[in-house]
Amino acid sequence: MxxxxxxxxxxxxxxxxxxxxxxxxxxxxxxxxxGFLGPNGAGKSTTMKILTCFTAxxxxxxxxSGFDIQEDSLAARAAIGYLPExxxxxxxxxxxxxxxFAAEIRGIAKADAKKRIKMIVEQTGLGAKFAQPIRTxxxxxxxxxxxxxxxxxxxxxxxxxxxxxxxxxxxxxEIRDLIKEIGRSRTVVLSTHNLAEVQVACDRVLIISKGKxxxxxxxxxxxxxxxxxxxxxxxxxGGPVDGSKASTDRAEKVLREVGGVERVRKLEAEAGEVxxxxxxxxxxxxRPALFKSAVDNQLxxxxxxxxGQNLEEIFRDLTTSAAKxxxxxxxx
Amino acid sequence: xxxxxxxxxxxxxxxxxGPAAYIVICLFLILxxxxxxxxxxxxxxxxxxxxxxxxxxLLLPTTAAITMGLLAEEKRTGTxxxxxxxxxxxxxxxxxxxxxxxxxxxxxxxxxxxxPMSVHHLGRLDWGPVWSGYFAVLxxxxxxxxxxxxxxxxxxxxxxxFFSAGMISFAFWIVSRxxxxxxxxxxxxxxxxxxxxxxENMLRGVIDSRDVIFFLSIIGFSLALAFRSLESRRWS
Numbered sequence: 001m002x003x004x005x006x007x008x009x010x011x012x013x014x015x016x017x018x019x020x021x022x023x024x025x026x027x028x029x030x031x032x033x034x035g036f037l038g039p040n041g042a043g044k045s046t047t048m049k050i051l052t053c054f055t056a057x058x059x060x061x062x063x064x065s066g067f068d069i070q071e072d073s074l075a076a077r078a079a080i081g082y083l084p085e086x087x088x089x090x091x092x093x094x095x096x097x098x099x100x101f102a103a104e105i106r107g108i109a110k111a112d113a114k115k116r117i118k119m120i121v122e123q124t125g126l127g128a129k130f131a132q133p134i135r136t137x138x139x140x141x142x143x144x145x146x147x148x149x150x151x152x153x154x155x156x157x158x159x160x161x162x163x164x165x166x167x168x169x170x171x172x173x174e175i176r177d178l179i180k181e182i183g184r185s186r187t188v189v190l191s192t193h194n195l196a197e198v199q200v201a202c203d204r205v206l207i208i209s210k211g212k213x214x215x216x217x218x219x220x221x222x223x224x225x226x227x228x229x230x231x232x233x234x235x236x237x238g239g240p241v242d243g244s245k246a247s248t249d250r251a252e253k254v255l256r257e258v259g260g261v262e263r264v265r266k267l268e269a270e271a272g273e274v275x276x277x278x279x280x281x282x283x284x285x286x287r288p289a290l291f292k293s294a295v296d297n298q299l300x301x302x303x304x305x306x307x308g309q310n311l312e313e314i315f316r317d318l319t320t321s322a323a324k325x326x327x328x329x330x331x332x
Numbered sequence: 333x334x335x336x337x338x339x340x341x342x343x344x345x346x347x348x349x350g351p352a353a354y355i356v357i358c359l360f361l362i363l364x365x366x367x368x369x370x371x372x373x374x375x376x377x378x379x380x381x382x383x384x385x386x387x388x389x390l391l392l393p394t395t396a397a398i399t400m401g402l403l404a405e406e407k408r409t410g411t412x413x414x415x416x417x418x419x420x421x422x423x424x425x426x427x428x429x430x431x432x433x434x435x436x437x438x439x440x441x442x443x444x445x446x447x448p449m450s451v452h453h454l455g456r457l458d459w460g461p462v463w464s465g466y467f468a469v470l471x472x473x474x475x476x477x478x479x480x481x482x483x484x485x486x487x488x489x490x491x492x493x494f495f496s497a498g499m500i501s502f503a504f505w506i507v508s509r510x511x512x513x514x515x516x517x518x519x520x521x522x523x524x525x526x527x528x529x530x531x532e533n534m535l536r537g538v539i540d541s542r543d544v545i546f547f548l549s550i551i552g553f554s555l556a557l558a559f560r561s562l563e564s565r566r567w568s
Contacts, residue, residue, distance in 0.1 A: 015568070052417040056566040078419040088410035092349040093342075104338045105418045133349075149414070 003030040005157050005187040006051065010060035013046050013211075020046045022211040023060070030156075033183040035202030035219075036191035039319050043211040044191040045085050048161050051189070052082045065156060078106070081150030085161040087143055091135035095126060095145055098134060099152060106153040116152055124148045124178065140171035147178065158182065160190040164197055176201055195315055209319040222314055231278040231286055234269070234303030235294070248274055251299055258293045260286055273302065335420055336428040343402065343432025352398070357440055360394055364444060378455030380448045384465040384535055387444070388528070391473050392505065396498040398436055399480025400490040402429040403562070408488040422562045426481060426555055433477045434470075441466060441473075461537040468534035471547040472527055476501040478554035485561040501527075504550075 006028040013021040021043045028034050038044050049055045051062055053073045062069045064076035090098060099120065103113035121130050124144040129137060134145060143163065150158060163179060164172045179190065180201050192198060198205050199219050207215040207222075215222060235251055248266065255276055256264045262281040269275040280286050287304055294301045347353035367386045375382075406412040415425060448462050476497070483497040484490075508526035511519055523529050530543040 049413070054413055054417050054565070074419045074421070077417055080417070082414070082417045084410060084413040084417070086410055088412075088414055090346070090411055092346060097345070101338065101342050102418070105335055105420060107335075107419070 004028070004063075005030050005032075005065055006062065006189065008047075008051065008060070008062040011047065011050055011057045011062060012059040013043075013050065013055070014058045020211055021050075021057070024208070024211070024213055025060075026206060026213065026216070028187055028189060030187055031185075032204055033180075033188045033190070033202045035198035035205045036189055036208065037193065037195070037198055037205055037315065038191075038208035039193060042208045042319070044208060045161055046211075047208070048082075048084075048159050048189070048191060052080055052159055053077050078153070079155055079157055081153065081155035081158045083146045083150045083158075083160045083163055086166075087146040087163075089134045089142060089145060089149075092133060094133055095121075095130045095137075098145065099130075099148055102149045102152045108153060116154075120148045120151055123151070123182075125174075138171075140167055140174065143167060143171070143175050144178070147175070147182075151182065156186060158186050158188045158190075160188065162191055162193075164192060164194065172197070207315065207318050214318045229280065229283070229285075229306045231280070231290060232267070232303060232305050232307060233276045233278055233290055233294070233301070235274045235276075236272065236300040236302050251297075252276060254293055254297045254299065255290065258286065258289045260284055260289065275303070336424045336431065339420075339425060339428025340431035340435060343429055344435045346432075347398070347436050352401075353436060353439075356394060356397055356436075357443060360390055360440055361443060363390055364447070368447060372451075378451055378457050380451055380457065380462055380465065381535070383444075383447055383451075384469060387469050388472065388505070388531055391469065391476055392498055392501050394440070395433075395437070395473055395476035395480050395501065396483075396494045398433050399477055399484055399497060400493040401484065402433060402481055403484040403558075404487050404490045404493045408490075416562075416565075422559055426485075426559050426562060430474075430478060430481050430551075430555060433480070434474055437473045437477065438470065441469060461535065464537045464539055465535050467539065468531050468543075471534070471544065472531050475504075475527065475547045475550040475554075478551040478558075479504075482554040482558040482561070485558040 004027055006026070008024060008026050011021050011024040012019070024043070024047060026034075036044050036047070046055075050057050051064065051069065053069050053076055056070060065079035067073075067076040067079065069076050093101070096117070099117045100113065103116060108116060121127060124147055126141065126144050126148060129141055134142065137145065147160075147163070150160070160179065164175055167175060176197055179188065182188065183201070190197075190201070202219065205215070205217060205219055205222055206213055233255060251274065252264050252266065255261065255278055258278075260280050260282060261278055263279040265277045265279075267275040267277050278286065278290065285306065287306060291301065291304060347356075364383070364386055368383045371382065403412070406415060416422070448457060448459075451457050452459075479500050480493070480497040483500065484493040487493050487496075504525065505527045507522055508528045511522060514522055524546070530546050533540055533543050
């Protein structure tokens with residue numbers, strides 16, 4: 001039991017008439033990187049604000065590293081490093097000044113603080129920027145400052161609210177790698193609405209929708225749970241398929257008539273190639289049937305592969321329809 | 333306690349990191365100089381009474397200006413979330429902010445000391461009332477700063493914080509001028525709640541504990557309300 005770092009029980013938050021969180025429970029263990037996934041307004045930030053003791057739940061409780069968020073709020077907060085949404089910082093402060101301030105508030109002794117700051121500046125790659133006012137930094141560097149602030153006291157738990165939103169793709173990858181590295185020795189909860197980030201960075205995913213947890217699984221497990229694979233069929237654009245709409249429609253029709261196929265969709269492809277996505281009705285491997293059908297119809301096959309269904313589709317399925325989500329949600 | 337001082341120091345250096353402190357100090361000293369010295373030679377008396385009367389007026393916009401951003405700006409930009417999720421008590425935040433602004437006021441007051449020193453050069457000056465005068469300004473200023481912290485805690489808009497703090501402090505300050513127009517039953521109460529009445533008492537050179545306690549009560553009450561306001565985020 002001692003490796004449970006975050007334990008939330010039936011967290012409910014009501015803002016006037018709006019139910020922002022509806023009995024959210026979760027357990028996060030030591031060393032886990034948990035992705036908190038959901039559309040905007042689903043309750044991700046509210047959950048994080050409750051766990052970090054910024055706001056109190058209307059009902060329910062949570063323990064952070066064994067400390068109750070209401071009764072032992074100071075001890076709970078001491079165990080957390082937190083990067084709030086939009087990474088608010090004091091623009092007029094110099095990076096070093098800000099980190100010193102954070103270290104002082106965290107009760108780190110002066111001599112230790114110097115060492116810690118040096119280490120953290122190195123770890124987050126802030127090296128050249130630590131004497132600059134925060135307002136002059138790019139968004140990527142500001143994000144590093146926010147992370148450095150959250151890491152200054154070597155917290156066992158890191159809570160990051162949309163740490164990669166608003167960054168350009170290069171910055172996002174850099175920050176994601178940084179989080180991955182940090183996550184090796186810590187428990188990390190990060191929220192996002194970007195699925196690719198979750199797939200790369202997280203061990204476990206919680207999907208939240210309309211204030212309720214609708215799925216709790218590993219990224220792979222989620223994909224498996226959604227069950228169906230998808231097949232990609234690539235044909236040479238030549239011979240029977242000659243680039244005209246009529247010929248691609250014909251090829252599409254051939255694929256659709258293969259037994260066990262539910263849906264066929266044309267995909268983007270490079271010149272000289274036509275690609276289709278084939279979704280099966282069941283879980284059978286359709287590759288032999290697709291191959292045979294292509295040969296029988298004199299279509300030149302250049303690609304035939306089976307892929308797990310995209311996380312994005314699972315996410316859409318889970319968060320758009322309450323009825324569907326109920327069937328996939330754990331029986332908690 | 334040390335965390336309170338950390339917050340206070342951050343606020344104080346924050347004022348000097350931007351133009352805010354310099355603007356406030358310059359305006360205060362220039363206006364004080366103009367309004368104090370221009371009638372000084374007409375009256376032709378070695379007294380700093382006018383200096384403290386003028387300071388009392390200037391405190392109104394000054395304290396409102398240096399407190400307006402204390403919490404309002406943190407709420408607007410969201411830094412309040414980083415701050416309040418650190419292991420800090422809400423009271424430490426409130427008192428730290430209050431002390432930070434008070435420290436700026438103290439710096440400002442120290443910079444006005446050349447004025448009474450100049451008076452001293454021109455004619456002999458009784459320094460007793462000068463020090464009690466400074467104590468009175470600091471105490472009244474502290475009460476106005478506490479009101480400013482309170483107003484700043486209720487809004488995200490600095491302008492609203494500025495005007496509401498200015499209005500409330502002004503009301504406390506002006507209320508004794510209406511004494512002739514109020515029923516006698518409440519006159520003594522009106523007098524008692526007026527900043528001016530207690531300030532005048534202290535300017536006479538006698539520090540009465542009742543005047544000190546009055547200002548300390550205003551400070552305590554305002555900061556307690558500011559604390560409630562900050563705390564209310566948890567339940568709303």
